[in-house]
Amino acid sequence: MPVEDPTSIPIDPTAVGSARDGVVDNWRISLSSPDIDHDDRAAVDRVLCSGRLAGGPATEQLEQLASDTFGRPTVACSSGTAGLILALRALGVSGGEVITPALGFIATAHAIRAVGATPRFCDVDPETLCAGVEQLDAAWSDDVSAVIPVDLLGVQVPIDAIVEWAKHHDVPVIEDACEALGSRHGDSPCGAAADAAVFGFYPNKIITMGEGGLVSCRDPSLADRVRQLANQGRTAAGFSFEGEGYNFRLTEMQAALGASQWLRLDALIERRQHLADLYLERIEAIPGVVAAPTPTISGEGDRRSWFAFVVLLEDGRWRDPLREAMAEHGIETGLYFPSIATFAPYDEAPSAALPVTDQISPRMLALPLHPRLKPAQIDDVVATLEESLGRIRLEA
Known part of the structure; x- marks a missing residue:
């Protein structure tokens, strides 16, 4: 019996799920998705x-x-x-x-x-x-x-x-x-x-x-x-x-x-770069949020591979309600990354002062980014982000 192609399985656009161990479960727009082709x-x-x-x-x-x-x-x-x-x-x-x-x-x-x-x-x-x-x-x-x-x-x-x-x-x-x-x-x-x-x-x-x-x-x-x-x-x-x-x-x-x-590495990176550029253009106009620092690529041959697209919220207290609002619209987001020093196994580990980590980590939010993402979906993510964040800021 042939194995069903997971990319062809219809997803209920009204359903909200979760991603565990790389398996996407009913997200309308998932945080990440592997690009597996015929080859x-x-x-x-x-x-x-x-x-x-x-x-x-x-x-x-x-x-x-x-x-x-x-x-x-x-x-x-x-x-x-x-x-x-x-x-x-x-x-x-x-x-x-x-x-x-x-x-x-x-x-x-x-x-x-x-x-x-x-x-x-x-x-x-x-x-x-x-x-x-x-x-x-x-x-x-x-x-x-x-x-x-x-x-x-x-x-x-x-x-x-x-x-x-x-x-x-x-x-x-x-x-x-x-x-x-x-x-x-x-x-x-x-x-x-x-x-x-x-x-x-x-x-x-x-x-x-x-x-x-x-x-x-x-x-x-x-x-x-x-x-x-x-x-x-x-x-x-x-x-x-x-x-x-x-x-x-x-x-x-x-x-x-x-x-x-x-063999497709360059093409996959170029696709991510294109999608990240779309995000950068659209995020710029939204009050209360900025893209995470993006080092200038100035040298010939310099390249960033865009593993994830992360934004920084003006106030970290907005993050949980924003994630909930995005999830209600079927959009998965991620926490990239909490400070390792805050987790129980390492909260007593030796450490230098961490002013930047402590200030930035609670404000970080990862938005969907993967090669299968479409520009129209980025528009959807950004519109939902803007509407949800605007409401949260008014209620704060």
């Missing part, structure tokens, strides 16, 4: 017909595509979180403190703690919402064993400056690039400068494998160590194990989907 399905089908479901040519193809993009060896793994753990372990981080921004997804802090280290939170630059040298320096302590700057919302950190700063302090840099695949400064793609850079492929990312990750490594020896750790400590040849490890392998089905989508 993607055919690639996965070829793997299923081959009988080789793990450790095969699809994984090799994906790793080669990534290595060609980043200009250095890259290893596939089961998720972005797994990639962060592998990078930390491969670089010898097993204790001390790891500086990372409080503004971002909690997985970064989880990975740090998973290897026996302690997250030490830093603030972000108000112009980029990413941590730079100034913020890392303000959070420095003598116990720091590594730093993990995070490329937030598709904006790449000033990685070259961070790498130079880290050399002075003799600590490795792991770039959490899970939200910025395809971003670049000039001829340098995101993921090409740090000791290791980690990418994730959850369904809301630029391209998806359902789940999955990649670790871009500074040299072949580090890549070999990452690969060994991801495969139960097994060496490249034979049934031999030289150390402990994990089952952080990627399946061939995931790799085939990822490799197929990789």
